[in-house]
Amino acid sequence: xxxxxxxxxxxxxxxxxxxxxxxxxxxxxxxxxxxxxxxxxxxxxxxxxxxxxxxxxxxxxxxxxxxxxxxxxxxxxxxxxxxxxxxxxxxxxxxxxxxxxxxxxxxxxxxxxxxxxxxxxxxxxxxxxxxxxxxxxxxxxxxxxxxxxxxxxxxxxxxxxxxxxxxxxxxxxxxxxxxxxxxxxxxxxxxxxxxxxxxxxxxxxxxxxxxxxxxxxxxxxxxxxxxxxxxxxxxxxxxxxxxxxxxxxxxxxxxxxxxxxxxxxxxxxxxxxxxxxxxxxxxxxxxxxxxxxxxxxxxxxxxxxxxxxxxxxxxxxxxxxxxxxxxxxxxxxxxxxxxxxxxxxxxxxxxxxxxxxxxxxxxxxxxxxxxxxxxxxxxxxxxxxxxxxxxxxxxxxxxxxxxxxxxxxxxxxxxxxxxxxxxxxxxxxxxxxxxxxxxxxxxxxxxxxxxxxxxxxxxxxxx
Amino acid sequence: xxxxxxxxxxxxxxxxxxxxxxxxxxxxxxxxxxxxxxxxxxxxxxxxxxxxxxxxxxxxxxxxxxxxxxxxxxxxxxxxxxxxxxxxxxxxxxxxxxxxxxxxxxxxxxxxxxxxxxxxxxxxxxxxxxxxxxxxxxxxxxxxxxxxxxxxxxxxxxxxxxxxxxxxxxxxxxxxxxxxxxxxxxxxxxxxxxxxxxxxxxxxxxxxxxxxxxxxxxxxxxxxxxxxxxxxxxxxxxxxxxxxxxxxxxxxxxxxxxxxxxxxxxxxxxxxxxxxxxxxxxxxxxxxxxxxxxxxxxxxxxxxxxxx
Numbered sequence: 198x199x200x201x202x203x204x205x206x207x208x209x210x211x212x213x214x215x216x217x218x219x220x221x222x223x224x225x226x227x228x229x230x231x232x233x234x235x236x237x238x239x240x241x242x243x244x245x246x247x248x249x250x251x252x253x254x255x256x257x258x259x260x261x262x263x264x265x266x267x268x269x270x271x272x273x274x275x276x277x278x279x280x281x282x283x284x285x286x287x288x289x290x291x292x293x294x295x296x297x298x299x300x301x302x303x304x305x306x307x308x309x310x311x312x313x314x315x316x317x318x319x320x321x322x323x324x325x326x327x328x329x330x331x332x333x334x335x336x337x338x339x340x341x342x343x344x345x346x347x348x349x350x351x352x353x354x355x356x357x358x359x360x361x362x363x364x365x366x367x368x369x370x371x372x373x374x375x376x377x378x379x380x381x382x383x384x385x386x387x388x389x390x391x392x393x394x395x396x397x398x399x400x401x402x403x404x405x406x407x408x409x410x411x412x413x414x415x416x417x418x419x420x421x422x423x424x425x426x427x428x429x430x431x432x433x434x435x436x437x438x439x440x441x442x443x444x445x446x447x448x449x450x451x452x453x454x455x456x457x458x459x460x461x462x463x464x465x466x467x468x469x470x471x472x473x474x475x476x477x478x479x480x481x482x483x484x485x486x487x488x489x490x491x492x493x494x495x496x497x498x499x500x501x502x503x504x505x506x507x508x509x510x511x512x513x514x515x516x517x518x519x520x521x522x523x524x525x526x527x528x529x530x531x532x533x534x535x536x537x538x539x540x541x542x543x544x545x546x547x548x549x550x551x552x553x554x555x556x557x558x559x560x561x562x563x564x565x566x567x568x569x570x571x572x573x574x575x576x577x578x579x580x581x582x583x584x585x586x587x588x589x590x591x592x593x594x595x596x597x598x599x600x601x602x603x604x605x606x607x608x609x610x611x612x613x614x615x616x617x618x619x620x621x622x623x624x625x626x627x628x629x630x631x632x633x634x635x636x637x638x639x640x641x642x643x644x645x646x647x648x649x650x651x652x653x654x655x656x657x658x659x660x
Numbered sequence: 661x662x663x664x665x666x667x668x669x670x671x672x673x674x675x676x677x678x679x680x681x682x683x684x685x686x687x688x689x690x691x692x693x694x695x696x697x698x699x700x701x702x703x704x705x706x707x708x709x710x711x712x713x714x715x716x717x718x719x720x721x722x723x724x725x726x727x728x729x730x731x732x733x734x735x736x737x738x739x740x741x742x743x744x745x746x747x748x749x750x751x752x753x754x755x756x757x758x759x760x761x762x763x764x765x766x767x768x769x770x771x772x773x774x775x776x777x778x779x780x781x782x783x784x785x786x787x788x789x790x791x792x793x794x795x796x797x798x799x800x801x802x803x804x805x806x807x808x809x810x811x812x813x814x815x816x817x818x819x820x821x822x823x824x825x826x827x828x829x830x831x832x833x834x835x836x837x838x839x840x841x842x843x844x845x846x847x848x849x850x851x852x853x854x855x856x857x858x859x860x861x862x863x864x865x866x867x868x869x870x871x872x873x874x875x876x877x878x879x880x881x882x883x884x885x886x887x888x889x890x891x892x893x894x895x896x897x898x899x900x901x902x903x904x905x906x907x908x909x910x911x912x913x914x915x916x917x918x919x920x921x922x923x924x925x926x927x928x929x930x931x932x933x934x935x936x937x938x939x940x941x942x943x944x945x946x947x948x949x950x951x952x953x954x955x956x957x958x959x960x961x962x963x964x965x966x967x968x
Binding site: 570642648 | 868869870903905908911941957960961964
């Protein structure tokens with residue numbers, strides 16, 4: 198939505214990674230650990246895929262049998278998995294940790310299915326063969342959006358949320374900032390249309406109304422860290438509404454809160470970050486005689502299948518900046534010419550690791566070997582308390598069909614479902630260790646990567 | 661009795677120079693802060709904002725006299741420390757009084773900082789240790805004096821540190837306290853490192869990343885120590901923490917790299933030799949400050965506490 202506007206001045210060649218670039222907040226959401234997963238051994242395939250699914254169905258059935266065996270074995274050993282859920286719900290003092298996504302664990306899957314049934318939200322089924330290392334994650338197809346399984350009119354979910362969910366799952370709204378802002382706008386609409394039922398308190402009822410929406414959006418596409426933080430903020434604001442507030446008063450207050458959150462954390466933060474980032478771009482030998490900034494060049498690195506760098510390229514060229522466009526495979530070829538690398542981030546984790554679009558850690562690694570400084574630009578509202586050291590545990594699998602390329606009317610991978618040993622892996626995120634990152638530019642200033650927990654602490658104190 | 665008039669630029673510079681002359685052991689930043697405190701006492705401003713503006717102007721004047729990093733960082737920290745109080749008093753003179761008291765408190769704290777650093781660091785010097793240090797640093801001297809006072813036996817290698825051969829002064833000071841010392845060439849650092857147990861250097865400034873800015877030749881020494889796996893310790897007072905974040909040598913602003921008169925007189929700086937260099941945090945083992953013994957990543961934490 199709001200790109201971070203940078204006005205580059207100076208004599209350096211900046212390398213900008215396309216998707217998570219500083220120009221665009223294009224990085225996609227982080228899959229915040231979600232309780233459970235849809236049962237990937239579902240016998241009924243999604244309606245749109247019936248004809249092509251015979252092989253997949255067989256595989257699913259085979260896997261279902263394996264799961265059933267494993268489940269029976271588990272049950273005979275211990276029945277503790279079932280009893281774990283109730284105590285935490287009974288005891289309000291204990292902070293419930295979000296469960297990790299575990300699609301291959303039938304107990305977790307069952308729990309999620311039950312929860313969604315309670316909230317009257319359809320369960321989205323997985324699609325296609327999943328690479329075994331990532332079999333614990335969801336893999337959805339864009340051809341089967343969740344909205345097809347909803348009844349019309351949907352009484353449970355507000356129409357703006359349905360629309361938002363569709364925009365997420367079809368990839369119309371992408372990028373961490375864009376998704377959070379869209380979410381907050383949708384919530385504003387929800388609040389506007391909300392009326393407190395009799396004998397209910399707004400503060401508590403509204404929070405409960407939001408829960409099924411969040412589950413629905415999570416099914417459409419796993420929530421990102423920034424969305425998670427935004428939701429936490431809204432829930433806190435709602436529950437802090439004093440009981441003597443009339444409904445109209447409360448609603449206006451919430452609307453202003455949301456507007457202020459967006460303004461502070463997205464719009465103004467972008468301006469602050471660009472102010473700091475400009476200092477890092479070498480200002481010597483600025484040649485202004487003929488209004489051209491000669492010694493300045495941006496190299497935009499792009500990667501398939503999303504090719505988000507093209508948008509960044511377009512915006513830079515529009516401003517008259519001389520740019521070069523390469524694919525990530527040409528990285529080591531151009532890096533000797535680069536003086537600084539600018540990357541964007543989807544989220545910054547509490548142990549200093551940077552979660553960003555897949556390919557980012559590759560660029561940071563190669564830049565380190567060439568001794569080129571790596572700078573990450575990230576707003577503080579994307580900092581999250583999670584800790585992750587690898588890209589396997591928590592990630593997102595995008596539609597594998599995106600990897601198919603049609604050239605001259607021929608698609609090589611058209612029948613990849615028929616090849617039993619072939620899996621298509623379309624990863625969305627990866628995680629970069631802090632040793633490869635020299636500097637993080639936030640709206641609070643320039644900090645080293647290891648100071649993320651300090652900022653989190655400061656922010657918690659402010660709240 | 662007539663109140664002393666507001667200080668103008670010459671008086672400011674003269675006061676600063678006098679402070680440096682009367683106590684050669686005092687850090688330039690401490691002298692600068694003393695000057696700023698005196699300036700505050702004599703200031704005739706009518707508003708708090710005006711006061712802050714004139715203090716900033718005074719700091720800029722002093723940086724033109726002595727371009728070291730510590731002066732500018734000390735000045736900024738002084739300003740922050742005194743204005744951190746809630747200045748709710750309606751009466752301006754009351755506010756000024758509070759600011760002056762806080763300024764004196766600040767000055768007192770930092771005068772004790774060198775002793776605190778020495779107390780923390782001398783325990784890391786074991787009996788029979790061979791220490792390598794760079795150029796002349798008063799903090800390192802204080803640490804070594806304390807270690808000698810604790811009856812530890814150690815030998816010191818000091819680099820000559822061209823172009824001003826400040827290492828020789830350090831060697832003289834050490835000889836006076838009967839510490840065996842050898843002056844080595846700057847180029848002999850790699851040669852001598854295999855004999856050495858630890859490296860201790862001072863710092864002119866400690867930057868946000870946890871790296872340091874110090875006399876030229878420090879970076880070389882740090883790289884060699886890393887290659888030889890010898891611990892590289894830095895001793896610095898907390899008022900040297902500065903809100904800079906250089907990514908490499910080029911990123912350090914020119915106003916710190918060269919002496920003040922060089923900046924004034926010379927137009928093309930590419931012929932001049934820089935007086936300082938930047939050592940990145942990955943090469944530093946520990947930093948000894950009056951805030952405690954810190955790892956380079958903890959420096960940012962402390963800086964956030966100091967500045968935010």
